[in-house]
Amino acid sequence: MTSTGHPDDVIPLIVTSCTQELFGCLADDHVTEENPYKLLKKDDILQDIKTRAAVSDFTPVKKIVLDYPEEELLLVYDRDYTYGNNFYLVLTPEAKSRLLNPPQPEQPEENEVKESCQPKPWISLGSEQEIDNESVKETRPKLRYKFSRVLRKFGEPVCLSDHNPARAKNSYVECAPYQDSRSSIKQMERDCGTQAVLRVQSSTQTQRIFKRNIFTQYVPRELSDEDKENVLQSESLKDFCNSVTPRVLQALQQEELNNVFSDDCADLRTEAEDSEWSAKTSVGLTLYQILRDQKDTKDKKISCINWHPTIYGVLAVALTEKKDEQSDQSTTSPGRPSLIRFHCLSDPCDPCSDAQLLLESPDDISAFEFCPSDPNLIAGGCVNGQVVLWDISAHVTHLQEQQPGSEKASVNTGTLDDQKKTPVVRCCALSALESRHNAPISDIHWLPPTFEVSRTGLAVENRLNISVQVVSCSSDGFLMFWDVRVPKQSSQSAADRKPQSTAHGAPNTFKHLDRTWKPLFGVSFRRMDSGGEYTPLKFSLVHDTCGGDNTGPATVESPVGNGSKTELIPDYSRLRAPSANTLQTLEDVNIKLCMGTENGEIVFTDWKMEKDDSGQLRSTKPLHSFNIHQLCVNAVQRSPFFQNIILTIGGYNFAIWREGMMYAPIVLSPRSEELYTAGCWSPTQPATIFTGREDGSIEAWNLEEKTSKPSYVHSQATEAKVTFIKPWPASPKQHFLAVGDDVGTVSILQIPKALYRFSGNEILSVGKYFEREENRLKTFFSREQEEAADPRKKTEPEKPAKSNEDNEEESMKEYRDHLMMEENILKAQP
Amino acid sequence: MEDYNSGEEVVFNADEASASVKECIEGVIGGSDYNQGKVNQWTASVVEHSLTNLVKQGRPFKYIVNCTIMQKSGAGLHTANSCYWDTATDGSCTVRWENRTMYCVVSVFAVAVAL
Numbered sequence: 001m002t003s004t005g006h007p008d009d010v011i012p013l014i015v016t017s018c019t020q021e022l023f024g025c026l027a028d029d030h031v032t033e034e035n036p037y038k039l040l041k042k043d044d045i046l047q048d049i050k051t052r053a054a055v056s057d058f059t060p061v062k063k064i065v066l067d068y069p070e071e072e073l074l075l076v077y078d079r080d081y082t083y084g085n086n087f088y089l090v091l092t093p094e095a096k097s098r099l100l101n102p103p104q105p106e107q108p109e110e111n112e113v114k115e116s117c118q119p120k121p122w123i124s125l126g127s128e129q130e131i132d133n134e135s136v137k138e139t140r141p142k143l144r145y146k147f148s149r150v151l152r153k154f155g156e157p158v159c160l161s162d163h164n165p166a167r168a169k170n171s172y173v174e175c176a177p178y179q180d181s182r183s184s185i186k187q188m189e190r191d192c193g194t195q196a197v198l199r200v201q202s203s204t205q206t207q208r209i210f211k212r213n214i215f216t217q218y219v220p221r222e223l224s225d226e227d228k229e230n231v232l233q234s235e236s237l238k239d240f241c242n243s244v245t246p247r248v249l250q251a252l253q254q255e256e257l258n259n260v261f262s263d264d265c266a267d268l269r270t271e272a273e274d275s276e277w278s279a280k281t282s283v284g285l286t287l288y289q290i291l292r293d294q295k296d297t298k299d300k301k302i303s304c305i306n307w308h309p310t311i312y313g314v315l316a317v318a319l320t321e322k323k324d325e326q327s328d329q330s331t332t333s334p335g336r337p338s339l340i341r342f343h344c345l346s347d348p349c350d351p352c353s354d355a356q357l358l359l360e361s362p363d364d365i366s367a368f369e370f371c372p373s374d375p376n377l378i379a380g381g382c383v384n385g386q387v388v389l390w391d392i393s394a395h396v397t398h399l400q401e402q403q404p405g406s407e408k409a410s411v412n413t414g415t416l417d418d419q420k421k422t423p424v425v426r427c428c429a430l431s432a433l434e435s436r437h438n439a440p441i442s443d444i445h446w447l448p449p450t451f452e453v454s455r456t457g458l459a460v461e462n463r464l465n466i467s468v469q470v471v472s473c474s475s476d477g478f479l480m481f482w483d484v485r486v487p488k489q490s491s492q493s494a495a496d497r498k499p500q501s502t503a504h505g506a507p508n509t510f511k512h513l514d515r516t517w518k519p520l521f522g523v524s525f526r527r528m529d530s531g532g533e534y535t536p537l538k539f540s541l542v543h544d545t546c547g548g549d550n551t552g553p554a555t556v557e558s559p560v561g562n563g564s565k566t567e568l569i570p571d572y573s574r575l576r577a578p579s580a581n582t583l584q585t586l587e588d589v590n591i592k593l594c595m596g597t598e599n600g601e602i603v604f605t606d607w608k609m610e611k612d613d614s615g616q617l618r619s620t621k622p623l624h625s626f627n628i629h630q631l632c633v634n635a636v637q638r639s640p641f642f643q644n645i646i647l648t649i650g651g652y653n654f655a656i657w658r659e660g661m662m663y664a665p666i667v668l669s670p671r672s673e674e675l676y677t678a679g680c681w682s683p684t685q686p687a688t689i690f691t692g693r694e695d696g697s698i699e700a701w702n703l704e705e706k707t708s709k710p711s712y713v714h715s716q717a718t719e720a721k722v723t724f725i726k727p728w729p730a731s732p733k734q735h736f737l738a739v740g741d742d743v744g745t746v747s748i749l750q751i752p753k754a755l756y757r758f759s760g761n762e763i764l765s766v767g768k769y770f771e772r773e774e775n776r777l778k779t780f781f782s783r784e785q786e787e788a789a790d791p792r793k794k795t796e797p798e799k800p801a802k803s804n805e806d807n808e809e810e811s812m813k814e815y816r817d818h819l820m821m822e823e824n825i826l827k828a829q830p
Numbered sequence: 831m832e833d834y835n836s837g838e839e840v841v842f843n844a845d846e847a848s849a850s851v852k853e854c855i856e857g858v859i860g861g862s863d864y865n866q867g868k869v870n871q872w873t874a875s876v877v878e879h880s881l882t883n884l885v886k887q888g889r890p891f892k893y894i895v896n897c898t899i900m901q902k903s904g905a906g907l908h909t910a911n912s913c914y915w916d917t918a919t920d921g922s923c924t925v926r927w928e929n930r931t932m933y934c935v936v937s938v939f940a941v942a943v944a945l
Binding site for chain 1: 871
């Protein structure tokens with residue numbers, strides 16, 4: 001136990017036990033660890049030192065005790081021998097008092113806190129330097145001067161002028177900028193601003209092409225609360241619920257087991273078709289064949305194409321010379337006869353684009369049509385205004401033999417010398433030169449077999465139910481009606497008179513008409529707005545192929561041989577036109593027709609003729625005319641599914657009309673960049689339209705999907721401008737589209753399934769679509785008319801303010817009446 | 831306070847003024863490099879000393895002293911001034927001083943005390 005350093009004011013001391021007893025500081029008895037202090041009287045200690053001398057424990061500290069100023073000394077029991085011995089003596093009274101009275105930690109006096117904070121002295125943090133720097137102090141006393149002048153100098157005028165910095169040498173200072181390579185300036189502060197903006201990509205510009213922003217907001221009408229309460233509490237309701245609930249529950253349960261309203265067969269079919277269609281295999285029009293005869297079709301354009309109605313795969317093509325717009329000459333170049341060429345669709349692997357049959361005519365044919373009752377008869381209109389008839393019954397077998405897949409007949413028929421030589425059929429009848437159109441015939445149609453037209457333009461009954469009359473129109477403004485039967489007036493002598501004038505080799509079917517054929521009558525249509533007449537290019541009569549016979553457009557009659565129908569088709573050569581008086585007039589026949597003119601107008605009119613002032617029969621004014629297409633109308637066609645829906649194509653757009661709607665087309669396509677040059681309805685899909693464009697592309701529009709752009713575009717179907725399109729459902733699996741163009745090529749395209757697939761719902765939905773559009777137009781126009789009527793009232797200058805108030809009152813009254821009526825109606829229900 | 835009595839016309843002497851201003855500038859920022867903390871102080875001193883020197887000449891003029899100190903960093907500085915006064919008696923001078931790190935431009939305008 002080394003003695004560690006002890007403080008100066010204590011001295012370790014050994015106090016033996018007898019000394020302890022003597023002074024009453026027995027270790028662990030009088031003095032303990034907790035209470036180690038013992039005050040000893042100084043006198044006692046001195047006494048002890050005297051009595052015991054060297055034995056006394058206090059001898060070494062004798063001097064200290066003697067010098068101790070106070071009476072009592074402190075002896076501290078040092079149990080742990082921290083200072084080396086078991087006791088230590090405190091030498092100084094200060095230490096003693098300190099040990100005995102250890103300074104207590106000061107209690108925080110509550111009084112101090114409650115006093116308000118004293119203002120603390122200001123501690124400088126450096127800001128006073130800045131203030132000193134900025135403040136202006138006078139560093140020296142101000143100098144004062146006094147100036148004086150001679151009195152006479154006072155009041156002299158002063159002359160002030162500009163001091164020009166440019167001329168004085170010191171006024172302009174320039175420190176030129178330079179490239180500082182060692183610039184180490186750190187920009188401490190920079191002013192910049194930021195703003196967060198959402199990345200916006202969409203625009204809110206309303207598209208103007210056929211998308212209309214329609215906004216409707218409504219709130220359902222409800223019964224008031226007390227009414228609802230009454231109803232809920234009523235007895236009858238409770239009874240009803242109780243009685244009906246079990247049955248309803250039973251029905252619901254049954255329905256889960258078996259849906260009685262489902263038609264399995266229909267579901268099966270549509271599912272299969274949808275899945276096929278959704279696979280989207282080859283949606284495009286695929287090229288099947290190209291028919292082109294180089295030597296004969298040079299510089300000619302296709303003017304008309306028609307598929308043979310009964311023979312599979314045969315189509316007839318008419319070509320016309322392309323001529324300049326300015327020249328009026330319509331002469332054909334010699335050596336190039338004008339022909340209608342019949343082609344057969346052949347195997348695409350072994351194409352044969354030769355014509356199988358040629359129909360000769362005196363001039364280029366611009367339009368022709370097969371007779372709907374007898375497909376062997378063809379009526380055509382020439383460029384020189386004449387109407388031509390052909391009979392190809394002699395060559396029908398030849399055509400049938402040329403069908404793809406059939407064996408070539410080894411026996412040649414009739415007039416053919418060599419099988420390879422293409423037979424040529426001369427025309428059987430030509431209209432009289434003096435009664436022809438003055439301009440190229442632009443369209444020709446057979447009248448439907450349901451009625452015929454008398455000489456005065458009335459529709460009369462058609463006893464034989466076959467088409468016997470032909471209507472032709474041309475750009476000279478006339479619509480002519482021709483009858484192919486032997487005219488009543490002409491006697492047998494006339495027919496006999498010119499037997500030799502029939503061309504050699506031509507059939508004798510229409511011998512009676514040749515060269516003397518005159519139209520029944522001709523009509524021209526006066527313009528509605530200005531003088532002059534309309535120049536019709538295309539027209540459309542009441543539909544002639546729709547009727548009770550067709551069970552559905554998808555079904556195609558199997559091509560029949562020539563023989564099986566002969567008993568139905570009478571011999572046209574024997575037909576005689578009955579006297580007009582014997583025929584009964586049909587009142588309810590729709591004799592309206594829709595015309596498209598050269599200027600792009602669509603004219604709805606009928607050809608009823610009435611006597612005007614001079615006693616002559618003239619046509620009535622047209623019912624309606626609209627100028628929708630600014631350029632020539634290329635096609636006017638009725639929908640094969642809806643009798644009164646008409647498609648017109650011309651200029652840069654096409655339009656769909658409903659006959660009878662007097663305001664506007666129910667659908668108008670957006671204006672496109674390319675000219676539309678041809679178009680037609682799809683024969684199997686009620687909402688599909690095929691259109692041909694000037695750049696040779698074909699578009700397929702689906703009106704149900706969208707009317708803003710075509711649903712399919714087949715660009716460059718042909719090299720030149722498309723001039724004619726004709727679709728044909730050849731078989732249930734194969735549909736063709738014949739496209740004729742400006743350089744004399746006919747392209748046969750195969751229509752993909754998606755574009756010819758027919759489903760029964762479509763007719764209904766398309767019909768509804770047209771109705772919707774029609775209603776929209778009706779409401780729009782009726783509103784316009786009302787507004788047109790109203791301003792006339794409001795332009796009255798007198799009492800304008802009163803009329804406003806009156807109107808308001810009236811409308812409020814009406815509204816109140818309406819509310820009352822509503823309530824009555826609603827409450828009237830039991 | 832000094833009195834000055836003279837019947838002559840007094841004209842501002844630009845050369846003398848520019849010389850004295852130059853001395854002032856030298857005295858204040860002569861050998862120093864640009865120090866952003868001291869620039870305020872420098873400009874104040876330059877202006878003050880220049881003004882004192884000018885006034886001590888005892889001429890009957892009102893003085894306007896303008897001081898600009900710019901750090902040399904490759905930027906350009908162009909100043910110009912123009913006055914409308916009596917060109918016969920009034921005048922101004924501009925002193926341009928530079929060292930390695932800064933430019934100093936001081937303009938002094940003196941307008942005669944018209945009595």
